Amino acid sequence: KPVLFSGMQPSADSxxxxxxxxxxxxxIAMQEEYDAxxxxxxxxxxTSQFSPEQLxxxxxxxxxQYIAAGIDPEKSTLYVQSDVLEHAQLGWILGTLTxxxxxxxxxxxxxxxQRYGADKTTVGLFTYPVLMAADILLFQAKKVPVGxxxxxxxxxxxxxxxxxxxxxxxxxxxxxxxxxxxxAKIYDxxxxxxxxSKSAATDAGLISVLDDPKVTKKRIMRAVTDADGEIRFDRxxxxxxxxxxxxxxxxSGREIDAVVEEFAGSGYGDLKKxxxxxxxxxxxxxxxxxxxxxxxxxxxxxxxxxxxxRARERAQQTLDLVYERIGFPVRK
Ligand code: TYM
Numbered sequence: 051k052p053v054l055f056s057g058m059q060p061s062a063d064s065x066x067x068x069x070x071x072x073x074x075x076x077x078i079a080m081q082e083e084y085d086a087x088x089x090x091x092x093x094x095x096x097t098s099q100f101s102p103e104q105l106x107x108x109x110x111x112x113x114x115q116y117i118a119a120g121i122d123p124e125k126s127t128l129y130v131q132s133d134v135l136e137h138a139q140l141g142w143i144l145g146t147l148t149x150x151x152x153x154x155x156x157x158x159x160x161x162x163x164q165r166y167g168a169d170k171t172t173v174g175l176f177t178y179p180v181l182m183a184a185d186i187l188l189f190q191a192k193k194v195p196v197g198x199x200x201x202x203x204x205x206x207x208x209x210x211x212x213x214x215x216x217x218x219x220x221x222x223x224x225x226x227x228x229x230x231x232x233x234a235k236i237y238d239x240x241x242x243x244x245x246x247s248k249s250a251a252t253d254a255g256l257i258s259v260l261d262d263p264k265v266t267k268k269r270i271m272r273a274v275t276d277a278d279g280e281i282r283f284d285r286x287x288x289x290x291x292x293x294x295x296x297x298x299x300x301x302s303g304r305e306i307d308a309v310v311e312e313f314a315g316s317g318y319g320d321l322k323k324x325x326x327x328x329x330x331x332x333x334x335x336x337x338x339x340x341x342x343x344x345x346x347x348x349x350x351x352x353x354x355x356x357x358x359x360r361a362r363e364r365a366q367q368t369l370d371l372v373y374e375r376i377g378f379p380v381r382k
Contacts (some may be wrong), residue, residue, distance in 0.1 A: 054080055055191035057089035060108040064260035065115050068236040068246035071300045072197035078120040086126040087189050088116055093131045097175040118339035129357030136365035140184035144210050148180050183207035188365045190223040198234035218375040233300050239273035242289040259333050267326040281313045294325055301328045
């Protein structure tokens with residue numbers, strides 16, 4: 051089976067609807083056909099402000115949400131990034147192949163460094179995309195299911211793989227992103243031209259997997275729409291309604307056209323009510339299962355230990371090959 055790799059940062063108490071619809075649903079669907087590796091990328095999460103206690107908790111909660119949503123830790127490899135030191139070592143090596151200007155062109159870095167300010171913009175934040183490339187290349191992944199915001203980082207990963215291969219000989223699989231258009235970017239409910247994100251100015255436009263369903267329903271009912279009152283899909287003219295339609299279609303496993311047809315002639319309130327129901331129908335069981343998993347730490351830790359062991363073994367194989375290629379001694 052071809053290898054698939056993806057990860058999420060444990061940087062919030064809960065995953066949000068963008069993470070779920072944009073990435074996690076594809077992870078779940080793809081784990082049958084792929085040799086799938088899913089990582090909780092805590093090395094990445096320390097490039098933003100964090101508290102150690104909270105980070106520890108969020109790391110476990112993120113892993114629990116993967117499993118609760120449907121990642122099978124027997125079928126797929128599920129682990130925590132900091133358990134596999136090879137990420138950092140390959141990241142270092144790839145950093146020596148990355149141009150300073152090349153890294154400086156990453157739009158996510160530019161956005162984040164502007165938001166954080168000069169004193170909180172670290173070298174780690176700058177080299178973050180190189181570590182992400184290492185994550186992917188370490189496992190010789192062919193497919194990387196992500197949202198559109200990660201596309202530029204995947205391009206960098208491809209460039210680094212090709213650069214390494216042409217300089218040192220065929221070593222890395224050159225990966226490609228898997229970014230289905232309809233769900234590549236889920237928008238903020240209050241500002242439907244901006245990405246749904248945990249770092250938005252307010253939480254009013256954010257739907258979180260683990261939130262109280264009453265809060266979620268209220269946020270959906272208050273989602274920004276438009277004045278023309280017609281339910282149709284048009285991202286430019288009707289970003290708010292189109293976002294609701296895309297979310298509804300994804301969560302109910304249908305095409306956007308079919309959803310538009312179903313709601314033809316209905317009001318926005320009807321669409322919102324139906325959406326709130328399908329969101330709770332999806333997130334309710336995930337919430338429950340997540341809480342069960344978090345209540346039995348021993349079992350969760352066992353699963354993560356098993357994942358780490360598997361991931362480490364594979365990562366070591368790639369790193370040995372890289373060492374050989376670049377003239378580092380390989381010692382056992
Ligand atoms: P992160 O943790 O910000 O987000 C996790 C995943 O969710 C997707 N996503 C969205 N998709 C659609 N609409 C949205 N509003 C939305 N918000 C987030 C992201 O695209 C991502 O797929 N750099 C990555 C983590 C990472 C990674 C990797 C991913 C580190 N190493 C290797 C893949 C492979 C990140 O910050 O994702």
